[in-house]
Amino acid sequence: MAKDLTESIHERQNILNNRYALQQAEEHLDLGGIFYQDEMVFTKQQVMSLFEISDATIERYISNHGDELKNNGYQILRGQKLRDFKDLTHGTLISEGTKTSVLGIFTFRAVLNLGMLLTESEQARLLRSRVLDIVLDVMAQRAGGHTKFINQRDENYLLASFQEENYRKKFTDAVDNYIEGSQWKYARFTNLIYKSIFQENATEYKKVLKLAEHDKIRETMYTEVINLIASFEAGIAHELELAGQKKGSKLTQKEAEKLFLDFEKHPLFTPLILDARTKMASRDLCFRDALHEKLEAYIQAVPEADFERFLGEKSRSLQEQLSDPDTLAVFKRLKDR
Known part of the structure; x- marks a missing residue:
């Protein structure tokens, strides 16, 4: 049956809870990001560029779906964590936004989560389609070609x-x-x-x-x-x-x-x-x-x-x-x- 990921939190979470699908998606989608604390993360500016959306659009989705995004890896960096992150990126993020005392970052999982929510972005729609294909391939491969049993x-x-x-x-x-x-x-x-x-x-x-x-x-x-x-x-x-x-x-x-x-x-x-x-x-x-x-x-x-x-x-x-x-x-x- 057709899956509308923008409408169903259960369908979104079923993909995000499948670490085998996430591993394949991270390898094949090659979205970029910054390696931080043993995983790839993305700043808001990078996510805006990735999905071709505005700062206001991201902020609206964070406001409306904050708990879901945080559960899947979105976090706010402050204090020492923020200083460490700026050092890692050689200060290139200082121009992002007006508040330099805090910075929101997305894990790869949180980026996929946002991509499953966005309805304004053609890039997000294409990502959803590719992710669904990856999930089907992984499921078939690991289940031996079929899922009946x-x-x-x-x-x-x-x-x-x-x-x-x-x-x-x-x-x-x-x-x-x-x-x-x-x-x-x-x-x-x-x-x-x-x-x-x-x-x-x-x-x-x-x-x-x-x-x-x-x-x-x-x-x-x-x-x-x-x-x-x-x-x-x-x-x-x-x-x-x-x-x-x-x-x-x-x-x-x-x-x-x-x-x-x-x-x-x-x-x-x-x-x-x-x-x-x-x-x-x-x-x-x-x-x-x-x-x-x-x-x-x-x-x-x-x-x-x-x-x-x-x-x-x-x-x-x-x-x-x-x-x-x-x-x-x-x-x-x-x-x-």
């Missing part, structure tokens, strides 16, 4: 998936033993779990992620979502068993559905559901360009730690993880329990 690059995914299979068996056994109906009841009550957690049934989820008919949706889910599904399955299996034993016969599907809805409302799950919805909505928009419309209110910027988790040095494809002797040893111990 980027969730599986999480080092915790395999263990969560393996353990969920055990809870899934307990859940399907409970549905079989304590709920009336045909084989279709498994899909129906599985969808109730999905809707409780992320407000979509299996068909809706597959459509959002553009999954093929044969794709298994749980193979695309993040560890936190899998763990929460496992908790639901284990808990509901227990509740079905208690209700069935108390009744002395199988529950009707209407009775079972009420049990599901009551279970969902337990306060224990409130923070876990919020966390799962936020992670699914935010990560899928960032990594898969997939918008869960029913979860749109939960979208946040993806933190830097998630880029490390799914694109960093510790992240590995499922095939690489399965070929790791240490990983296989863990699964053998679990299987032998």
